[in-house]
Amino acid sequence: MNPPSSSSAPYLRLKTPRFSHDNLAFSPYLENRFALASGSNFGLVGNGRVHIVDIDPNAPGGSGLRLVRYFETRDCVFDVAWNEQHENHIVAGCGNGAIKMFDVTLEGLPIQSWHEHSSEIMSIEWNNLNKDQFITSSWDSTVKIWTSNRTTCLITLPSSKPQQLYNATFSPHTPNIVMSCGANGFIDIWDLRMGQGIKSPTLSISNSPSGSGQMEEVLYCDWNKYDSSLIASASKDGTINVHDLRSAGRQGSAKVVGRHDLAARKVFWDPHRREGLASSGYDMTCRVWNINQSTPSPIHVHSNHTEFVMALGWSLFDPGLLASAAWDEEVHLYRV
Template sequence: MNRAPPLLLQTPGFAHYGLAWSPFHNSRIAVASAANYGLVGNGRLHLASVGPAGPGGAPALIMDKFYDTQDGLYDVAWSEIHENQLVTASGDGSIKLWDAMLNDLPIRHWQEHTREVFSVDWSNINKDLFISSSWDGTVKLWSPERPRSITTLQAHTSCVYQALFSPHQPDILATCSTDGTLKIFDLRAPPAYVPPGPSVNNFTAPQSAAALTVPASGTEILSLDWNKYRPFLLASAGVDKVIKVWDCRMVKTGPEAAGAPPAVGGMCEAQFVGHEYAVRKVQWSPHRPDLLASASYDMTCRVWSTTPSPTGTHLVHIHDPHTEFVVGCSWSLYEEGVLASCSWDSRVNVFRL
């Protein structure tokens, strides 16, 4: 059976780092990009939509507008309360809030992180909150209405590649890092005491104790995601090229006591092997509990199932028209089986399984 060719959007001169579908409109996509592969130079936020094009009315990806920034953009997340607002993560350590109804400048700007901000995520439960993670080792909780962060987590001692709210519990979030661990934090936990001094540069007292630490890899973990149907089921992936599925209810030690190390646990339920280079992004399907998409430096986006086929394979589909690193993938929130992928080849593809 022939598959329909993917819809294509090209953004010459800007390599992509992340993309997200709007939670309000089934056709709108935001793409975070950077010039010179994010090594130096400015960034650009692209807003696109799937719509008819040409006399025949065939669907196409259409550029609606874009916003230029002084530094590269590494991630983007749509607001869960304002249909035209979205937040971006920047290489200069800044976070910006944009309104798609305006044509030029962001409507809010925060500058607390001391290094690159690599991910942003908007809570779909507490819809007035979002989080950011940074190479400075911290995760910060924000409200778009406040001039400063609400809480700072001293999550890891090194780069935090991604931080995500649990889709099941409003105060739970997970992080992954260069240290090879997944960590789960409870925002209701009291902050750690940090004596005042010149080295303390956070606006809020940082929390540092994770509720659970999962030693997920001997190398850097670049991405994680919560399963949308099974609480405390997480997927992780990174430099070791293996996608792992963790049941984080399987804790090996008891609850954390005063002065004791955090609980360590997590049972690996499945491992998906097949990518030839590091896996840059993983995301569970919002429509099915068994489907997972991944994007890799091997220039492919792949779809996996936790339920093996009759031949024993977990691999469902390989999408490989990209000619550079594929660093982002995102499932459509409204149409089952529709995926978007973005790459350093300056192309966004939207395709259907």
């Protein structure tokens, strides 16, 4: 059976000429606002930008999306995160290893900067429980915990071996628990209560589905917002896996719930439904899955992008509203 396609379904669309997108983040304060992490020349060389966009029915041209402003950086911006303590502050993780904080009410230069990573920062996220902390992961093989009140990081989590790290994220259930993933095919769980003495993760989970023995790079991971034992991962082989931490390491703890035709780049649990997942990938599609289905068939497919779909996010206030952005210099909003 062919999956339902959105090629003819209505969606909002905004183009940002010369800048492709690597991630996006909805504001936790304003229901109509989100930010885009962007770069010129597909992030390979040149400047980056943080685009601030509002959903606005009165936007010019009837697009439904209005570009409020943008901030320039010296290198590509690979991810953005909103400050959980200040509605107008946003941080950007850049390709040169720098972190920049901007105030969206001000134009021009960042209001704060950090620079400890020695390679690309691939992810940045604010802790929604310990609201003074944020986390970064980098291709320099480290995860770092930060606070906006310090000029240096609080904790550095070392990789078990040199590898490119793609994502690190705080647990939405326990503020001191962190998950990271990368090129070695494992998902690592860390307990920050061990402080600077942390040498290895509390738990390492193979991304290999039960019995396959095949190790693939894990390009993204996310926590289920309703069940602390469930996590999801997106893999280089295109699979979307769900892992049950209660049986981690045992046969059957990983289940394939979806698949892209090429590498799967992002995966996010639906913040409004325990069983819902959205993913995007290099096959230029975004797909929505129900993990309770017996077969891994998408319940919705958005196939209107014309390049790799690197950015994805659920609205925090409007159930069923999904945004995606790609290397085609476009961001799309649609209902699923």
